[in-house]
Amino acid sequence: MSKLCIIGTGYVGLVTGTCFAEVGHQVICVDNNAEKVRMLREGGIPIYEPGLEEMIPRNVAAGRLSFTDSIAEGVQGSDIVFIAVPTPPQPDGSVDLSFIEGVAREIAGCMTAYKIIVDKSTVPVKTGEKVAETIKRYNRSKVDFDVVSNPEFLREGFAVEDLMHPDRVVVGVTSPRPVKAMQEVYEPFGAPIIVTDINSAELIKHAANSFLALKISYANALSVLCEATGANVVEVANGMGLDKRIGRQFLNAGIGFGGSCFPKDLSAFIKIAEQLGFDFRLLKEVQTINSAQMDRFVRKISDTLWVLKDKRLGVLGLAFKQNTDDVRMSPAIDLCQRLLKEGAVLRVYDPKAMDKAKAILPPGDRITYVDAMEDVAEGCDALVVATEWPDFAKLDLERLREQLSHPIVFDGRNIFDKQEMERLGFLYKSVGR
Numbered sequence: 001m002s003k004l005c006i007i008g009t010g011y012v013g014l015v016t017g018t019c020f021a022e023v024g025h026q027v028i029c030v031d032n033n034a035e036k037v038r039m040l041r042e043g044g045i046p047i048y049e050p051g052l053e054e055m056i057p058r059n060v061a062a063g064r065l066s067f068t069d070s071i072a073e074g075v076q077g078s079d080i081v082f083i084a085v086p087t088p089p090q091p092d093g094s095v096d097l098s099f100i101e102g103v104a105r106e107i108a109g110c111m112t113a114y115k116i117i118v119d120k121s122t123v124p125v126k127t128g129e130k131v132a133e134t135i136k137r138y139n140r141s142k143v144d145f146d147v148v149s150n151p152e153f154l155r156e157g158f159a160v161e162d163l164m165h166p167d168r169v170v171v172g173v174t175s176p177r178p179v180k181a182m183q184e185v186y187e188p189f190g191a192p193i194i195v196t197d198i199n200s201a202e203l204i205k206h207a208a209n210s211f212l213a214l215k216i217s218y219a220n221a222l223s224v225l226c227e228a229t230g231a232n233v234v235e236v237a238n239g240m241g242l243d244k245r246i247g248r249q250f251l252n253a254g255i256g257f258g259g260s261c262f263p264k265d266l267s268a269f270i271k272i273a274e275q276l277g278f279d280f281r282l283l284k285e286v287q288t289i290n291s292a293q294m295d296r297f298v299r300k301i302s303d304t305l306w307v308l309k310d311k312r313l314g315v316l317g318l319a320f321k322q323n324t325d326d327v328r329m330s331p332a333i334d335l336c337q338r339l340l341k342e343g344a345v346l347r348v349y350d351p352k353a354m355d356k357a358k359a360i361l362p363p364g365d366r367i368t369y370v371d372a373m374e375d376v377a378e379g380c381d382a383l384v385v386a387t388e389w390p391d392f393a394k395l396d397l398e399r400l401r402e403q404l405s406h407p408i409v410f411d412g413r414n415i416f417d418k419q420e421m422e423r424l425g426f427l428y429k430s431v432g433r
């Protein structure tokens, strides 16, 4: 059992801390938002993530998981301190590292014995060096410490599953001293542990996310060719994906990727490369294809419905992907904003993300939030699918056809069976099929 402190209780920090406690470690989670800490202490959970709701109370009750707003309390009560604070983008695409720097200074100021300080946030290569310099500078007690890079690869919506069963764990170090302790932390998860230098560990994270984004843009580019030739992008992806060297995952064409990671990490990686003297044009093209994909989808809607002003559209999905309440950089929200700008009137539904969406798209004359997916299309001119929630595919299609004033469906996530939709008499437009 290790004594661990996690600083930051966002999607990464909270799920990581909880899963560490689940396997038996002693975990204290720190957040500077006292309100959030109070909520967590009272059993509330600030995010939706499948499995988390049962795990947090179980581990709190077992005395393995606790919450505080004091970094000093967290650091002094543990041997390993994980930093999981936000690294938001700046207007020029580079990463704002001020939260990391601030936390590093605070940790340094309250260390009274040897600590391992682990960066879990996604950061540009060479950040570990800066963190080490900062800690050295503000380390009043002059105690020993090691800095480790341990990037996180969890997907939102599958965070618990990904953390409990990781494909691999990456541990970047500058000395052998912290390796054994890190191995002990991850040993219960049974995944291969890759021990490397810090710069490589930091690069692995940006390289992996950018490659996954590249795969999606590749599929989206293929969808254009499929539409031009009558081929089917799903069949093409299946045919490619069975090749073990390629793999089927992240080859789903749609309205483009979003979320708080891929768009940000791509921009950051392009910027990092630029600062290192390399023009990463390949990744710039990934961005271009991604935004063109949304443009093409909106055009598909307006080409079919012609004038969008005062057209009533039902929209299924607001989250940036299935299984999450997260709407940050959500393609679904972007799509709604574009449709509203064209003058459309929207009825929207999402199983988990409506509360968070309301902060960006306040309900009003032009946008109504409905409580059930079955009601979203009532009296609408067409239905639009914007997020790949599995439940949406279970919609009663005959009822849907009766609810729509014209049986038109724009499926931005290819969730319905094309032949079935056509057999039922829908004018059905999906992506690359």
Ligand code: UGA
Residues within 6 Å of the ligand: 122, 152, 153, 154, 155, 156, 157, 209, 212, 216, 249, 250, 251, 252, 253, 254, 255, 256, 257, 258, 259, 260, 261, 262, 320, 321, 322, 331
């Ligand atoms: C992503 C990575 O998958 C994680 O490994 C990583 O840890 C995380 O970023 C992070 O850096 O924190 P996440 O952003 O939670 O995870 O979600 P993904 O499942 O990767 O989906 C990202 C976007 O791509 C979504 O908008 C999704 O709809 C879209 N997508 C995904 C597609 O359009 N097609 C696909 O085939 C797959």
